[in-house]
Amino acid sequence: MTAERPYHHGGLRRAVLDAAVEVITEHGVSGLGLRDLARRVGVSHAGPVHHFKDKAGVLTALATEGFTLLAEDLEATRTAGGDFVEVGTAYVRFAIEHRAHFEVMFRPDLYHADDPAVTLARDRAGAVLAGGVADRSDPGLASAAAWSIVHGFATLWNAGALTRPGQDPVELGRAVAGYLSRT
Amino acid sequence: MTAERPYHHGGLRRAVLDAAVEVITEHGVSGLGLRDLARRVGVSHAGPVHHFKDKAGVLTALATEGFTLLAEDLEATRTAGGDFVEVGTAYVRFAIEHRAHFEVMFRPDLYHADDPAVTLARDRAGAVLAGGVADRSDPGLASAAAWSIVHGFATLWNAGALTRPGQDPVELGRAVAGYLSRT
DNA sequence: TCGCGAACTTTACAGTGGCAAGATTGCCTC
DNA sequence: GAGGCAATCTTGCCACTGTAAAGTTCGCGA
Numbered sequence: 001m002t003a004e005r006p007y008h009h010g011g012l013r014r015a016v017l018d019a020a021v022e023v024i025t026e027h028g029v030s031g032l033g034l035r036d037l038a039r040r041v042g043v044s045h046a047g048p049v050h051h052f053k054d055k056a057g058v059l060t061a062l063a064t065e066g067f068t069l070l071a072e073d074l075e076a077t078r079t080a081g082g083d084f085v086e087v088g089t090a091y092v093r094f095a096i097e098h099r100a101h102f103e104v105m106f107r108p109d110l111y112h113a114d115d116p117a118v119t120l121a122r123d124r125a126g127a128v129l130a131g132g133v134a135d136r137s138d139p140g141l142a143s144a145a146a147w148s149i150v151h152g153f154a155t156l157w158n159a160g161a162l163t164r165p166g167q168d169p170v171e172l173g174r175a176v177a178g179y180l181s182r183t
Numbered sequence: 184m185t186a187e188r189p190y191h192h193g194g195l196r197r198a199v200l201d202a203a204v205e206v207i208t209e210h211g212v213s214g215l216g217l218r219d220l221a222r223r224v225g226v227s228h229a230g231p232v233h234h235f236k237d238k239a240g241v242l243t244a245l246a247t248e249g250f251t252l253l254a255e256d257l258e259a260t261r262t263a264g265g266d267f268v269e270v271g272t273a274y275v276r277f278a279i280e281h282r283a284h285f286e287v288m289f290r291p292d293l294y295h296a297d298d299p300a301v302t303l304a305r306d307r308a309g310a311v312l313a314g315g316v317a318d319r320s321d322p323g324l325a326s327a328a329a330w331s332i333v334h335g336f337a338t339l340w341n342a343g344a345l346t347r348p349g350q351d352p353v354e355l356g357r358a359v360a361g362y363l364s365r366t
Numbered sequence: 367t368c369g370c371g372a373a374c375t376t377t378a379c380a381g382t383g384g385c386a387a388g389a390t391t392g393c394c395t396c
Numbered sequence: 397g398a399g400g401c402a403a404t405c406t407t408g409c410c411a412c413t414g415t416a417a418a419g420t421t422c423g424c425g426a
Contacts, residue, residue, distance in 0.1 A: 009405075028292030034383060044406045046384085051404090055383065106342045109211030126344075144345055144355070145332065145362040152335020153327070159289045161309075162327055172327070179328040180362060195373080217414060227375045229415085234373090238414065368426090375420070382413070389406070396399085 013051040015041045017065070020058055024100035029110065034058070059104050059111035060118055066101030067121035070094050074128040085177050087128070088150040092173030095154030102154065149180050196234040198224045200248065203241055207283035212293065217241070242287050242294035243301055249284030250304035253277050257311040268360050270311070271333040275356030278337030285337065332363050 009015065019040045023032050034055045035045045052058045070091070077090040095102040104110060111118070130143045153176045156162045157169050164172060202223045206215050217238045218228040235241045253274070260273040278285040287293060294301070313326045336359045339345045340352050347355065 012404080028290075030290075030293055033381090035381080045382095046407080047405055049384075049405095053384095106338070106344065107211075107213075108342060109213055140347065141355075141358055142362070144336070144339075145359045147345075148335035148339060148359055149328065149332040149363070150335070151339055152331035152333070155289070155338055156327075156331060156334055159291060161289065162330075164323065164327075172324075175324055176328045176331055179325070180332070216412090218412080228413095229376080230374055232374095232415075236415095370424090370426105371422100372424100373420100373422075375418100377418080378416085380413100380415095382411100384411095385409085387407085387409105389404105391404075392402095394399105394401085396397105 009041070009043055009047070012041065012043060012047060013061075016048045016051065016058065017061060020062060021100040024103060029059070029100075029103055029107065032058075054112075056111050060115050062101055062104045063111050064115070064118045064121045066098060066105045067118065067125045069098060069101065070105075071121065071125040071128060074125065078128060084146055084181055085174060088146065088177035088180075089170060089174040091129075091150045092154050092157075092177070093170045095151075095158060096169050096173075099158055103158065106151075106155075146177075146180060150177055153177075195224065195226060195230060196244075199231045199234065199241065200244060203245060204283040207286060212242070212283075212286055212290065215242075237295075239294050243298050245284055245287045246294050247298070247301045247304050249281060249288045250301065250308045252281060252284065253288075254304065254308040254311060257308065261311060266364070267329055268357060268364055271329065271360035271363075272353060272357040274312075274333045275337050275340075275360070276353045278334075278341060279352050279356075282341055286341065289334075289338075329360075329363060333360055336360075 016037050019037050020032060023037070023040075032055075034048060037058070038045045038047050041047070048058065052061060054060075073090050073094050074087055077086050080086075082090070105122075113119075129147050130139075150173065153162070153173050157173070162172075199220050202220050203215060206219070206223075215238075217231060220241070221228045221230050224230070231241065235244060237243075256273050256277050257270055260269050263269075265273070288305075296302075312330050313322075333356065336345070336356050340356070345355075
């Protein structure tokens with residue numbers, strides 16, 4: 001014991017973000033506290049401020065990270081030759097595996113939504129989503145429908161509104177997404 | 184002036200709920216404060232406690248009210264002979280017109296989700312949603328898909344992720360819901 | 367008329383987010 | 397190696413929040 005922690009933490013930023021993910025996954029974003037995060041990481045209550053400025057700053061960083069991860073996931077399945085159902089399934093998988101990130105990403109009232117980094121990441125993810133629909137008559141509408149069905153499924157599942165006993169949510173999501181492509 | 188307010192407010196419960204809707208609509212549920220609500224209504228900061236017990240109690244009441252209103256809307260359009268697209272459109276309309284209620288309803292970490300009144304109202308709304316699908320092969324899956332697409336559209340719209348210049352969201356929602364019924 | 371319970375107020379306390387000023391450290395330059 | 401500088405972290409503070417407990421006012425039925 002007596003692991004005298006050094007004055008400089010080293011990876012404070014990363015540690016705070018990880019702790020935030022843990023808290024949000026367990027208690028929801030409403031249970032997030034800046035001081036509590038600092039305690040978990042073993043740092044004084046104002047430690048994180050230097051890296052994030054705000055509580056909203058922490059969530060901004062989380063949202064940015066989330067959109068970036070999502071964009072990478074979607075781009076990967078797309079370039080691997082995946083059709084809409086595959087990309088939609090990847091969307092659902094992301095929402096379930098990165099529940100904390102996902103929850104923050106679509107609550108722009110919680111973070112600095114006009115931050116350059118986050119808007120960039122969001123646009124990148126949006127571009128993949130918009131470009132993957134087959135309907136040529138009204139691409140905007142078709143992509144809205146596609147986004148809606150996978151996003152709705154993911155949201156409802158994470159809110160606990162869709163629980164089906166003993167069913168894998170990702171496979172269920174794939175089946176739901178499949179409903180749209182039978183056109 | 185000097186409208187000496189009486190010791191007893193009279194309709195405190197209703198007034199607090201209305202104020203909460205106003206605050207959430209403007210600043211999101213993260214901007215909601217119990218003391219702020221009391222101030223807006225013109226009552227001491229502990230006034231609302233007697234009616235709601237908690238801050239979560241206020242949100243529980245709001246969620247209950249929301250699910251009840253939604254159930255009534257959906258039942259009405261159903262009994263008026265509406266098909267899935269009509270019921271789905273009603274769902275979207277509700278989410279947009281009662282944005283504050285809708286935002287709270289699907290954030291069970293914010294309120295007492297196991298409260299008897301709210302579970303009752305939620306089940307009632309759920310029953311209407313589950314019973315309105317045409318697909319006989321797998322009704323559960325079909326209703327999940329139906330719920331997902333309208334819920335996703337409503338959520339994304341309210342989050343500001345789907346803005347189309349000068350388009351009526353309800354009509355857009357109807358078009359999106361229509362994508363699913365072309366089976 | 368009286369009293370009882372519901373509705374509201376007052377007071378108090380622990381905890382929160384944000385800010386300012388100070389302490390500590392690694393690093394870069396000479 | 398020595399000195400200085402900027403990044404990093406701490407301490408102390410303030411206004412504010414939610415919640416609990418005890419006191420005050422009022423409507424209403426016996």
